[in-house]
Amino acid sequence: MSDLDLLYSDVEDDLRSSVRNVLADHCDPAAVTAVYDGDRSGLDGLWKALAVDLGLAGLLVPEDRGGAGASAREAAVVLEELGRAAAPVPFLTSSVVATVLLLAAQTDLLPRLAAGTSTASLLVPLSTVPDGPLPSIRVGAGGRLTGTITSVAGALEADVLLVPVRTAAGIAVYAVDTAVAGVVPVVSLDMTRQLADVTLADAAGELVLGDAEHAIRRALEAGAALLASEQLGVARWCLDTTVAFLKERRQFGRALGGFQALKHRLADLYTGVESMNAAARHAAAALAAGDLDLPVATAVAQAYCSDLAVTAAEEAVQLHGGIGMTWEYPVHLYLKRAKADQIAFGTPDTHRARLGALIGLDS
Amino acid sequence: MNDDLPEELHRRVERFLAAHDPATTERLTWLRARFDAGLAWVSFPAGLGGLGLPQALQAEVDGLFDDAGAPDNRKKANGIGLGMAAPTILRFGTDAQKQRFLRPLWTGEEIWCQLFSEPGAGSDLAAVATRAVRDGDTWVVSGQKVWTSGAHHARFAILLARTNPDVPKHGGLTYFLCDMTDPGVDVRPLRQITGEAEFNEVFLTDVSIPDSHRLGAEGAGWKVANATLNNERVAIGGRAALRESGMIGEVVDTWRTNPQRRTPELHARLLGLWVEAEVARLTGQRLRQKLALGQPGPEGATMKLTFARLNQQLSGLELELLGEDGLRYSDWSMTRPDKVDMTGRDAGYRYLRARGNSIEGGTSEILRNIIAERLLGLPAEPRVDKDIPWKELPR
């Protein structure tokens, strides 16, 4: 087995700068902070600029199904940038998780997602572990769906919900129009990825995939693998911003960054973030290559990057002093995103336990 | 210590309660009477709310009064008054200041805040730029303070200001008691990470403070402020506590009520932190036993350091333990609380608010410097500004 490429191609670098430019224009920290007060007015425009104008929604969709035919490596680059901006957009939930799921189905939903004319969300709690228990909705006569799933990410932005439904044969996936679902916004720790509780009461749904369990788990695995890249982006922002701040901020007649105690902290953080970069890139490359090592790569990336992104954000708050505790200064957005990301697709201890089983180190 | 003391004190409390039934006495009347009976803070001198008894007996007295349904003296809203202003006034105040300020402070009639930090003077508190200029019997004070917790409901403030810019920074400071209702005091809310605005910016424009509200000598502000800070650190980190109280109590509750979320790793982490919380509790107990009346030294820094780290690790663990529920928050709206409510709100609030524990009252980095330099006697960091008159420092 040859080593996977953990660097970035020129094409990927170009993609990064286009995404960064759009975010610079459409996603300033004040607009992101406003979502905490319920002002989501700028979000449709931001998502359209990314999904449609840049064509990011179709990144993982093959060209013959209306997409860009790119790979998880490019999606990972996008997520790094979205993490860096704490961008409140449904790329991970719709363009990664829902899209990967639909790749296994024959449906005209996929080209719609790819074109950005539709946005979908898989109806599971954000904390669902790829190989853990899956919630499901009941199906009644005439394919009517009933049940409640809590803490779903991407449901607020979606017009289509992909609903896991338990049938005699296993788990199937139905598509449900959000208009016929009860989507109740949740006051979330991370409002930049606001959750919703979704209730279906005798809702009409359309069968998209019959024997869907494997596809659902693959989609969640892809989400977990690529979440590491978002976490990398969060951590990089925290590191870069803190370094810049401590070069400027003076106390005791000196730049604070000149105190060795802080230099060492930042050197450790830099070492950690570089390590995250390797782990996250490895998971993305393994996903792109369809590598058999993917479950190990994902578990390693999640176990490592989840904690490190939190550490980076906590260090950023601490090393900014009082300003780090304010609402006006954006570092809190990253702390909230990092902490929620740590729980998303399973907490690090869950991934370490998964890993133990995969590598023959069971408890 | 006299062995009969607790018993004698017990009887004294009972006699007081017999004469002042909390159920039928008006709240303030009752609190003032308790103060006048010397049963407010028993370690304070007689005549100032105490009986000159060891601090260790306080918990017992409070317990007896709590059991009898005694009214609350707004302890939580007045942490800065009770934990910081009062011991500093007791130590440095004139008799008139002690008579004027201590009783309404203790009863909660007058809430206090702390006007120390400024945009340019945080960790480097001695760099304070707020100017106080003498004009006969008053001082005219102008400048900007920041991160002032509770300024929006405070009646008085402890204030650090520069009275002499011509000497090196530590020597030119004076400590004042500032009336927050003075027309020159402008309090503006500063919203914080939790959504609420517990702290403020405070703009001081020609505020006039009578010289009789100066605490300690002119130019002695740094020494007085350090007494306050040492008290603050003990007040924050070294409270008397029961086993499993505070943050650890919240997390063990979450563990006990969420069996479905238990994993071996979380269990090991919880037990590790439980041990640390218990040891921290015992360390606080030991520190309180060691402390002389009202005069803590730099050793409080260790308690505050541990307290902050544990609060942060425990609240972080609690969110992981809650899993899906940890993704939810209670309320982001901008409220103006009058206290920090670590146990009354959700785990997400605790997690976010606890980040401030290692910043407020001296950051953990500064506390480590204090431990290293003042307790261990290690060489100090090179100081580029120590001998230069404050006004010549680059800003």
Ligand SMILES: Cc1cc2nc3c(=O)[nH]c(=O)nc-3n(C[C@H](O)[C@H](O)[C@H](O)COP(=O)(O)OP(=O)(O)OC[C@H]3O[C@@H](n4cnc5c(N)ncnc54)[C@H](O)[C@@H]3O)c2cc1C
């Ligand atoms: C919730 C909260 C409530 C507060 N309430 C009050 C209040 O009521 N009244 C009041 O006066 N103040 C209050 N403060 C202010 C607090 O005391 C200051 O924020 C603190 O002293 C740090 O100052 P700063 O914010 O300017 O950070 P800075 O001094 O700019 O520090 C930035 C970072 O550099 C680190 N650092 C600084 N110097 C060194 C060094 N020599 N070596 C190593 N690291 C160093 C710090 O530890 C910090 O991590 C409050 C703060 C918070 C967060």
